[in-house]
Amino acid sequence: GQQLNQSPQSMFIQEGEDVSMNCTSSSIFNTWLWYKQDPGEGPVLLIALYKAGELTSNGRLTAQFGITRKDSFLNISASIPSDVGIYFCAGQLSGNQFYFGTGTSLTVIP
Amino acid sequence: NAGVTQTPKFRVLKTGQSMTLLCAQDMNHEYMYWYRQDPGMGLRLIHYSVGEGTTAKGEVPDGYNVSRLKKQNFLLGLESAAPSQTSVYFCASSLFRDNEQFFGPGTRLTVL
Numbered sequence: 001g002q003q004l005n006q007s008p009q010s011m012f013i014q015e016g017e018d019v020s021m022n023c024t025s026s027s028i029f030n031t032w033l034w035y036k037q038d039p040g041e042g043p044v045l046l047i048a049l050y051k052a053g054e055l056t057s058n059g060r061l062t063a064q065f066g067i068t069r070k071d072s073f074l075n076i077s078a079s080i081p082s083d084v085g086i087y088f089c090a091g092q093l094s095g096n097q098f099y100f101g102t103g104t105s106l107t108v109i110p
Numbered sequence: 111n112a113g114v115t116q117t118p119k120f121r122v123l124k125t126g127q128s129m130t131l132l133c134a135q136d137m138n139h140e141y142m143y144w145y146r147q148d149p150g151m152g153l154r155l156i157h158y159s160v161g162e163g164t165t166a167k168g169e170v171p172d173g174y175n176v177s178r179l180k181k182q183n184f185l186l187g188l189e190s191a192a193p194s195q196t197s198v199y200f201c202a203s204s205l206f207r208d209n210e211q212f213f214g215p216g217t218r219l220t221v222l
Contacts, residue, residue: 004152031208042114042200042213043153050208088152097168098211100145100153 002027006089006101013079014109021104022073023089031092032072034063037103038085046087047074079108112136114214116201122220123191131186131217133201141204142184143168143211144176146197153200159184160207191221 006023013019023032031050035043047058049065049072056063062075072091076083089101114135123129133142140161145153155168159178173195175187184203188195198218202211 006152033210040215042202042215044213045210048210090153092208097143097155097158099169102150102152 002091002093002099004089004091004099004101006104008104009102010105010107012107012109015079015081017079019076019079019083019106020073021087021106022071023091023101024071025091025099026070027091027093028069029091029093030069031098032063032065033090033092033098034061034072034074035088035090036085037088043088076106079106081108081110084108114201114203114212116199116214116217118217119215120218122222123188124222125192127191128187128189129191129219130188131199131201131219133184133186133203133214134182135184135201135203135212136182137203137205137212138181139203139205139212140181141207141209141211142178143202143204144174144184144186145200145202146170146195147200147216148197156186156199191219193221195219196221 034046037043047063054065060077086103090098092098117132143158144156157176162181177185201214204211
């Protein structure tokens, strides 16, 4: 299967700090998605990106589709305790399934 | 709108036993998916369906079978459970292939 490398694997930050995480692949993807998963729940979509270079915001979250189409990043500004969870990237090849990264675990210390 | 629901939420099986996981969605979505989630592995696609009566293999289909007899339901079967199938199983659905996937709450399966 396709390998999506997500980094960092885990983060411990103070409340109010900004967060940045990214996802890279050796393959070119047509779509990038970012999901958040709370403990005991299924992933919930945060942001979807469909074009190379696209920069999309959703409240305090901003994500970008890399120009090379092989990477994407997610930024969270002014983190709050409810941002705690695991963040997954997912990429879709042309006409094919989505492949998920291994996740970034975020802990926000009040 | 319940979205995507999964039953059961938890299950413990002995090696060699069989079981069926049920996924239901009330959003009239065409596509449905079964994933497994293991520590450090992310989500991996087991099987998926592009419409009622159709199924296709994903990345890790061995040891699983699926059926989509009704548009709103997608069943995942384990004929002879093995400890390697201990995992959390997620069902998802999407309107079409390129649309957002909505996930269910997951089923935690332990095979002893």
